[in-house]
Amino acid sequence: MFGRRPDDAVEKLRRGCDREELRADGTTAAVIDASFTVEPGQIFVVMGLSGSGKSTLLRMLNGLLEPTAGHVRFDGQDLTELSDRELRQVRSKKISMVFQHFALFPHRSVLENAAYGLEVQGVPRAEREKRATEALELAGLAGWEKSWPDELSGGMQQRVGLARALATDADLLLMDESFSALDPLIRRDMQDQLIELQDKLKKTIVFITHDLNEAMRLGDQIAVMRDGRIVQTGSAEDILVRPANDYVASFTQDVDRSRVLTAASVMDTDVRGDEAGCGCPTATSGTPFGELCAISARVSHPVAVVDTVNGERRLVGVVPRQRLIGSLGDEQGDPAPCDSPRAGGEKVAARA
Incomplete structure (x- = not known):
């Protein structure tokens, strides 16, 4: 809560007041009842329009803003109960942040910028x-250690910021619209870089964005915010195929579904049988939508989805061609949620 008598505003919210009533009293409810858990090794994306509260939420995760009510728990600690000194220790060693506008020191070399967090730690x-140097190599900047920030492109400067966060070997990376200031091609390249790094390092990442396509591409789990509240949390497929309300549905209407959906999203699971033995092309539950369409074009019957179950290949679903076509439009299937946690890192839980 920002403004006059924030504790009173919390009580008013609990009694049913809305944001507009609080604003009339001079108080802004930036984040309201936003409760979620980030699993170890997961990229958790928080997305929403400007003013939805996502950046405020992120700043509460590392103690830059203290919740008016609620708790932020990280690695067995409640950050809201730590002293200033203890909180600085957590920030310097366990939580790193990658900013939207690079935040590089112009009078320091690329190597010195990347090493700054370690310098603060007294390494x-x-x-x-x-x-x-190792972090810069991971970020694709080997050979640029002696350069100055103004000699680098925007994308390269953001890589330095990412390397600075990686160098501290923090358990949690907070990324506040880190790619939004970049040109589209460079932004795509940075997304590729982050995915590649995550495959190697298995970090726990909370990523803020207002770009749904970016959220769909990066997020293991996505939280959609509106007016300070989280209106839906789920995988990219959950949000795309089963939106919680009209607001989320309108958000996702322009997304390229073929880049998000898999066979598991659209298959009919009301089937029986063992492995299909006809020798026809089959798919697995993780087969991308585009590849699924190519298989469907080669056969005159529904595509069989075959997975290994208890060591045996079994038929787990079928995808009729009509269902493929409907999935690209407004018609919604009945997908089974896909959950792909990544190992490593620490667990983050928040209730604000």
């Missing part, structure tokens, strides 16, 4: 330069 110079 000896030789070790911090070694770790920063």
